Amino acid sequence: MVKLAGLTLKLQRSAFALPLAIVVAGLMLAISESAYYGADSQLNTLVEMNQAKMKLIAVISRVTDAEAGQRGYLLTGRPEYLEPYRFAAVDTVEGLESLRVLYAKLGHKESEALRAKIAESAQTKLSELKEELRLYDEGKVEGAQELLMTDIGRNHMEAIRTSAEALLANENRLIAAATANVFDTLLLNRVGVAAMTAISLLVVTMFLRQGRQLERQRELQQEMLQAERERLEREVLRRTAELTELARHLQTAREDERARLARDLHDELGALLTAAKLDVARMRPKLQHLPDVQPRVAHLVETLNAGIALKRRIIEDLRPSTLDQLGLVPALEILCRDMAKQLGLDVASELTPVSLSQSGQLSVFRLVQESLTNIAKYAQATEVKVLLRPEGTDEVLIRVTDNGRGFDVAQVGRATHGLLGMRFRVEAEQGELRVRSAPGLGTTVEAVFPSHVPPATSEVPEEADAAGDPAAGMTQPGTVA
Incomplete structure (x- = not known):
């Protein structure tokens, strides 16, 4: 039983299962067709043998009818007895010819020999009857009666009956054998069909089981793939969160370092320049x-003033003091105004106070600053518009638009660090950056930030110059003190 189960499992997993099913189906068809043609041939043979039997009985009957009609005419002399004789004689000849054709088709040598004897005896009997009628019609009544009273006619009829009985017995034996062959063929067909049906059911069962196993394996693979996909998605989300946090940390560290450097420049370098100017x-x-x-001395004073102005520009580039001291909207207004003066551009601003965290305000300021710098370097624009406004109840929209030469956004490579820096800075604040541009149609840089209540205190100290420093009021980059 265990071996049978193992063999069935091997067949299920074997590559020969489908060819085996095809072979089984072919065998079923072959057995069925073979049984059908065998049975059909045997039945046709039986039909022909029965026809031969019926024709043989009819021939014997017609010979008897011919003899009876001839005897009635010879005994009575009445011509009406001749008509049955003539019909019986013609039918006998036709019946003998039909028997010859049938037995030639059947091909039974023993039956063919008996048929030949019957045909010979019947022909002789008909010749005898014809000779007696000839003698009677010629007026030789005594000669016809003498011939009639002899045993020749009886012997011929006895020979016909004996041969016919032997032929009928032989035909019955052949019919019995053919019938047995038909039943054997049908039995063989029945057994074969039953066996092939059982094998087919086994094969179908194997295929169904194999199909269920394949389906189960497919489901397991799908589950494994789904689990792996979910794991990878979680890993991607985790790595994305880590990278976002790292980008936020780097931005914060960068801004803190800039603030520290600006503070040191303001304190240390400002003190030195102020002391030198006082001296x-x-x-x-x-x-x-x-x-x-x-x-x-005059040149030295001018040099000190230029150094103080340079210090102011560097400090403003590192950390915009106007943003910490005045807020986002004034800082953006100053930035737009100074950029318009520096580059000779028409910078229109539409700025509405919004609620953003300190880091969010700094990100908005840097985005506008970077966008204006890119416009100055590449856009060749004549008009720039800066828009800041609340978007809905929980978002803030910042948009910088120019009418410059534009570019193909799809062709921007990974090496475009300005746009990548903007995107990382915006995404670090949980915002979304959108850049729309086309050659000759200008560029729009747009970002949406979530609204936040700004903190009550600022971590950046005020950057006022020391007492007596003419650089106490800091300006935007590109301005002159």
């Missing part, structure tokens, strides 16, 4: 009597 201011009255030194 020059103290020395200048004492050098009035040295005309040759006055131009040098």
